Amino acid sequence: MKFLIVGLGNIGAEYDATRHNIGFDVADTFVIKNGGSFTLDRHAFVAEVRWKGKTFVVIKPTTYMNLSGKALKYWMDKEKITIENVLVIVDDLALPLGTLRLRATGSDAGHNGLKNINLVLTHNNYPRLRFGIGSDFPKGRQVEFVLGKWKPSEMPMVQESLLKTIDAIECFATQGITKAMNLFNK
Numbered sequence: 558m559k560f561l562i563v564g565l566g567n568i569g570a571e572y573d574a575t576r577h578n579i580g581f582d583v584a585d586t587f588v589i590k591n592g593g594s595f596t597l598d599r600h601a602f603v604a605e606v607r608w609k610g611k612t613f614v615v616i617k618p619t620t621y622m623n624l625s626g627k628a629l630k631y632w633m634d635k636e637k638i639t640i641e642n643v644l645v646i647v648d649d650l651a652l653p654l655g656t657l658r659l660r661a662t663g664s665d666a667g668h669n670g671l672k673n674i675n676l677v678l679t680h681n682n683y684p685r686l687r688f689g690i691g692s693d694f695p696k697g698r699q700v701e702f703v704l705g706k707w708k709p710s711e712m713p714m715v716q717e718s719l720l721k722t723i724d725a726i727e728c729f730a731t732q733g734i735t736k737a738m739n740l741f742n743k
Contacts, residue, residue: 588606601632
């Protein structure tokens with residue numbers, strides 16, 4: 558069985574360790590844990606890892622956040638992965654820092670990466686994992702906050718939540734989206 562894990566983010570050193578790139582951080586953590594490494598390929602940095610008899614194609618799109626759908630669709634088609642076995646990992650301002658929210662379907666909630674995926678796929682019926690980044694910013698400073706680096710005081714929560722996210726991905730692959738939602742949507 559094969560899965561496509563899509564960590565959303567933006568390429569470039571200026572975006573490393575920013576809240577908006579948490580999808581890339583999750584992808585990196587998952588691949589490193591499973592002894593893999595990324596190579597640059599069409600529309601994405603790509604790694605293939607195996608875990609408990611399952612194959613995971615993990616991508617970090619190089620198309621930038623607003624064109625994430627192009628990379629997702631290309632790798633989904635190339636690897637012949639069904640939509641049920643795709644998991645998109647994305648940052649979410651509406652959730653408190655470290656909160657995880659798995660969904661089998663849903664709206665883009667104003668997230669440009671999800672908007673583009675919905676546009677490319679022509680639907681929103683795909684699993685996604687939202688990683689809460691909080692909303693501790695002054696009025697009018699949302700973009701600055703989202704593209705900002707984590708505060709040192711936030712790092713322990715971020716690290717703990719990254720590990721929980723890896724558990725959620727593994728649960729999704731072994732027990733399905735419903736069981737994963739029941740265990741991780743707290």
